[in-house]
Amino acid sequence: MASAIPRRFSEVYVELPLLSPRPSTGSARSKENYPLQSPVQPHAAARLSKPSKEDVLKQKDAHSVKDASRKKRKADDALPSVTTTKKPKVDESAKDVDHVYCHQCCRKVPQSSTIHCTRVVKGMRCKLKYCNACLKNRYGEDHETVRSAGVDAAAADRSMHVSDAHGYLYTCPRCQGCCNCRTCRKAAGLEATGKISFPSGESARDVLAKNPAALEQTIEKPPKPPVAPKKKTAHPSEIVPYDEAVQTGLVKPPAKPKGTVVKDKDATAAPPKIPPEPEWHSIPTELSREEVEDRIYLREFILRFGPLMSVAKTHIDALDNFEALPDATVRALFIALLDLIAVEDEGPHRKALQAGVRDVRSAHTPTKIWAVLERLRESDALKIPDPAESSEAGAYNTRRGVTIAQGVQLLPILIALCEKALRGQSVRAEIEERTAKHAQFNRDALYAPLKEVNDPWAERRKALLEEKAKEGVDLKAWKAKYKKEETQHKAEVADIEQTHYEHVAEYARRFRALGRDYAGRTYYLLSAQKVKKLPSEGERESFARWAWFVAVHGTAKDCEWDAEEEAAEGWWAFGTPKDVRALSKWLVALALNDAVPKERDDVVLDSPLSMLSDEEEEIDTPTQQMERYYGPKPTLAEVKTMCKHLDEFADYLEWRLAKDVDK
Incomplete structure (x- = not known):
């Protein structure tokens, strides 16, 4: 059993089979929608008499037309199928008539x-x-004046205008022959005027009437006074050494070349102080690692x-207690x-x-x-x-x-039956169904409720901040009111997030350990489940319920080993939110400082004296030798992911304890 445990525990649930490739439906040479060709017909019988010259020319022309049509049809079939649609007609009534x-x-x-x-x-x-601005600036006219004048005009003038004049008669500058826009001046062989200046009381038309070739007048600006050259100061690196100038902040370090990607911000920053x-x-248990993993697998x-x-x-719920397995539970699981x-x-x-x-x-x-089995x-x-x-004494002996x-x-035997059930269709269908519904579950149980809570709070927070900006507001009373509403909002968000956390295990495809740290310790965190009542305080303090604490297998010593005191391997627990957060913070700090376990008495490291031989062999570094003893060292990303799960469990445990106190 022990030899099969690591394989089984690393893959608790089954992997979904890969979809078989779609079978081929035709030969490689066939094309989709390719026209079918009729079989070649045998040639007709030769004519008894020799054809005339005119018949030969007609036959060549007919063959050339057929070949051309056949080539065109092949070229059309080779092109991708494109659905052509007529361009919809633009509704003239839908155009913008207001501008x-x-x-x-x-x-x-x-x-x-206008x-x-x-x-x-x-x-x-x-x-x-013409817009009002151009009429006023360019021609000294006003469209309001034109509209108010009405249609009172001579009959001769009236005949030169449209009948439905909308209550006014107006002849535009171009019809008057005095339009000074860029297009009309270019048609007259003149250059564009640009922004010409004219005396007050006149317009651009008056200026151009006197001088049609008047152009934009450039105003000569007074020359700028010469700027005295700045005195060149000595670079800080010329006064103090460059390294010292960078450390003291006098000189910025050179920028990294383009294309340099920093994978982790913490890798460039100074490592934090180890807390x-x-x-x-210590967990009072005599169970080995294999026995605990068997119970975790079953649970x-x-x-x-x-x-x-x-x-x-x-x-x-009875499976949370690893020290005892009730006979009624065993019987129910076998059934x-x-x-x-x-x-x-x-x-x-x-x-x-x-x-x-x-x-x-x-x-x-x-x-x-067992007799039935x-x-x-x-x-x-x-x-x-x-x-x-x-x-144990008083046990029953079977016939074997x-x-x-x-x-x-x-x-x-229960674990063997679980492995057999994993290969069944019902379990596989359940995994596929839950996997397909996982995204929808997150939307319905997490994202949508959070949006319903966060959107009203954003508006309420904006109103509170506006209330604070008013004059004569009692800041002390305002802070108390703001803190009360903010606390209530955080409680609503926590209820949504932690309720979602309780149901995540229903959609998990497999269970595995959280990970390992720098010293080879393995961390376990069982899936959460919704319970009506928490374990008693005595059960939590004695660590009897394994689902309510973080379990660690390994030694509880730091990287500095004590040669006189042997570090015992065993099971350790962190059962309060404060302890779990402290553990997470400590593990991240160790990973950022690249801490590795130091030499222990029971670890025999290679030395140059022990390697004296005729054959040349490579000597491992101390770090490589320690990894050979403790196993591969986890990466910084793996440690951070593990600590993220630890923080999530600390939040859930704190929320659940607070709910139990409220009840």
């Missing part, structure tokens, strides 16, 4: 601030419009797939696992398995349960190992000489 373009400045201006020429030119109304080592609490499997097998909540395996078994052993489920229901002791193994219906050994004293001895 028009000014003929003078070519800007888009509101129609209400005047439209009413002069008839070549049987049609003039289309030019004091957290307090290590995580039943927690994940217990609803599929209809396992009662009381039996799932659930055997029933699941029997339903999916379509072979000749299905009836035997169903009969075994009925026999286990009537068996109320571990000895009787032993019959199933002899009939080749199940391939299961022997129970674990027991040295196996001593059964308590239900925990059947743990290897």
Whole structure:
């Protein structure tokens, strides 16, 4: 069992099979939508008489037309299929009629601030419009004055304008022959005027009437006074050494060349000071690492797939206590696992398995349960190992000489049945379904509720800050009010996040240890589950419930080993939010400082004297030798990820304890 544990524990849940490649539906040479070709017809019989010259020319022309059409059809088929759609007609009524373009400045201006020429030119109304600014500055006119004048004009003048003049008559500058826009001046062979200056009371038209060639007048600005050259000061590096100038801040270090990517900001910053080592609490247990991992495996499997097998909540809660496994829980787990395996078994052993489920229901002791399992193994219906050994007095001996004293001895058989159930269709379908619904679960249970809480708080916070900016506000009362509402908002956010944290295990595909630290210690954190009541204070202080603390296997000594005191390997626990956060902070600081364990008495390191031989061999560095003893050193990213999970568990534990106190 011990040899198979690392493989099984690293991959608790099954991996989904890769999809088989789509089968080929045709030959490599065939093209999609390629026209089918008819088989080649045999040639017609030769003519008895020799064809004339005219018939030969006609036949060549017909063949050339057929070849051209065939080549064109092949070229068209080789092109990708493109769906052509007609360009939709633009609805003239949907155009922007509230804005028009000014003929003078070519800007888009509101129609209400323009005047439209009413002069008839070549049987049609003039289309030019001028904005009020251009009329006033360029021609000394005002569109309001034109509109207020109305249509009071002579009959001769009236006949030169449109009949529906919208209440006014106006002849634009171009129809008058005095338009000074850029286009009209260019048509007249003149240059654009630009921003010409004119005396007050006149317009640009008046200036151009006197001098049509008047251009923009440039104002000669007074020359700038000469700037005295700055005195060159000595560079700090010329006074003090460069390294000292960089350290003191007188000189900035040279910038890194373009393209340099900094993978971790902490790698460039100075390593933080290592905080004091957290307090290590010993777990009163004699279980080995393999035995604890077996119990974690069983607990995580039943927690994940217990609803599929209809396992009662009381039996799932009982799996948190690794020191005892109630006989009723053992019996319930065997019934659930055997029933699941029997339903999916379509072979000749299905009836035997169903009969075994009925026999286990009537068996109320571990000895009787093992007798049923032993019959199933002899009939080749199940391939299961022997129970674990027991040295307790008063145990029962079976006919094969196996001593059964308590239900925990059947743990290897429960794990074997879990591994068999993992290969079944029901568990695989459950994993696929949960994987497909994981993203939707996050949206419904986390992101959407957070948005509903955060959006009103953002508006409320803005209103509170505006209230603070008012004059005569009592800041003390305002701070108390703000703190109260902010605390309430944080409590609502915590309720959403931690409720989501309790249900994450339902969508996990596998369970694995959190990770390892620099000294080879392994950290375990069981999946959270929703419970009505927390374990008692005595159970939490004695670390009886493994789901409510961070378990660590290894030595509780720092990197500085004491040669006189042996560091014992065992199980250690961190069961309060304060201790878990202190552990996380300490591990990150050690990783950033690149701390490694120093030499221990029981670690024999190579030395140059021990390597004196005729054959030349490479000597490992002390760091390589320590990694050979403790295992590969985790990376900074791995340690940070592990500490992130530790902080999340500390937040959840703090929230759950506060909820229990409120009740």
